Amino acid sequence: MKQLMDVAIIGGGPAGLSAALVLGRARKSVIVIDEERPRNRVTKESHGFLTRDGIKPSEFRQIARQQISVYPTVLFENDTAIEVTGTDGEFIITTAKGLTFGAKKLLFAVGMKDLPLDMEGLTDVYGKSAFVCPYCDGWEMRDRKLVIITNGDRALHFAKTIAGWTSQYAICTDGPDEMTDEQREELKRHDIPVFASKIQRIEAENGNVQQVVLEDGSIIACEGIFFVPKLAIGSNLPQALGCEMTEAGAVIVDDFGKTNVPGVYSAGDAASQKYQVVAAASMGSMAAVSINSELLGEAWSARG
Ligand SMILES: Cc1cc2nc3c(=O)[nH]c(=O)nc-3n(C[C@H](O)[C@H](O)[C@H](O)COP(=O)(O)OP(=O)(O)OC[C@H]3O[C@@H](n4cnc5c(N)ncnc54)[C@H](O)[C@@H]3O)c2cc1C
Structure with a gap:
């Protein structure tokens, strides 16, 4: 483990990227771990996101990453998070490539995935x-x-x-x-x-x-x-860490993406049934504000 980051974001779709942008601008150190298998990768065009109507999903993410790269405290790792341990203040994330990252707060933006389509054609x-x-x-x-x-x-x-x-x-x-x-x-x-x-x-x-x-x-x-596709959450890590889930398999969060596990947040498709890029981005943004506010509060208290 190199250093303790402020926030680890698992999942780099619209939810995770939106959170990364807000946290980068708030001068927080962030690692975004993304295996790049978003749900809309099968489609040529994504619609309904103001100013980006009809954009190719991969281009949307590329522009987002480009804009986030202006903020030097945000790092990206193209990898799969396979294990998360620890508690609020020090989570340890292990990846498929064998890397480990430490972070004070955690945001699961892991999306939903389609289960195999069991219909010929x-x-x-x-x-x-x-x-x-x-x-x-x-x-x-x-x-x-x-x-x-x-x-x-x-x-x-x-x-x-x-x-x-x-x-x-x-x-x-x-x-x-x-x-x-x-x-x-x-x-x-x-x-x-x-x-x-x-x-x-x-x-x-x-x-x-x-x-x-x-x-x-x-x-x-x-x-x-x-x-109507059959869906499952993009990763079982939230459940493994003790996050409460809905019957539909999404993480239960409050209006600011907070889960029942201290220091753990979730946003986007993984934590709602809205299934829209704009909604996922909005949830990521709100979660980032809440995470930042928690970190600022803790830093403030630690100073006396
Ligand atoms: C065919 C189709 C067409 C769609 N068209 C539209 C549209 O036109 N307009 C619209 O608004 N919405 C559309 N959607 C919905 C849209 O794709 C989702 O609402 C949106 O992508 C959700 O964003 P997200 O960030 O929550 O998840 P995603 O975009 O799915 O991103 C999640 C990311 O997390 C990664 N991840 C998961 N687990 C791990 C792990 N353990 N480690 C590392 N990375 C991980 C995934 O690989 C992925 O990159 C469409 C969906 C489908 C299926």
Whole structure:
């Protein structure tokens, strides 16, 4: 271990980078450890972040790193944090490359990761013509013929939401329909077709969905897909350190990113279900303010 840093940020996506910027400007020594596997790496363009609409996710991070490099107390390590020990005031982080870093405070900005997509053909179109969030990619899919892969209570909600972008869509439940009779009736009243067979495969050309083939032999021609992915937190380290988690697998934090473990913070997708770059950046910024205020308070007290 070289030196005790003020803050170790694990994860260098919008949440971690935003925190690094605020802490660098607050003259705190910071190490950002990032393995560079952000959730949106499958997509060509990221939308909805003011001044950066349509930017490539890797370019977004590159600009952020470039701007942060002005602040000399922020260091970056491209590596995976594999173990965290210690307590408030002295955490020790060990990385896959065998490095160790010490830090007074810890910020987990580890994001969420998609679990393997268990549907033939989906990986080929994910981020190109199959998406997860209408607010991120609905505009690009506007007025197109879409298949929405969803089931149960979510189906009606998704159907209502996607109606803001296109009127041509069908629901595919990918297996037995788990909706209530009322929900089924409501979709029928709105002329939204529901296909309840399991999906056999998705056929595409150059990443553009052409059709969804069902096990019962039905074929649904379409130009795009929205689906609900299965997610897990980007790293198990917060749990291993004793952070309380929600049922959905996110770290429980207060409005300033503070967890139940003293000196440990979390921000971004790892600590919310907002799943937007701008929201992640905002949470990172707020956590950084709170961490800095805690460090300043401790330094003030130590002086008498
Ligand atoms: C297909 C797709 C398209 C999207 N499009 C948009 C869009 O258009 N607009 C929008 O606002 N949002 C979009 N999103 C959502 C957006 O990607 C996330 O909300 C945002 O990336 C969250 O930022 P984050 O910093 O919390 O996590 P991430 O960006 O996921 O970053 C987390 C980082 O932590 C790293 N990490 C994890 N564990 C460790 C570890 N142990 N050690 C070191 N590093 C670690 C990861 O490798 C990663 O680099 C999209 C998501 C997907 C899946």
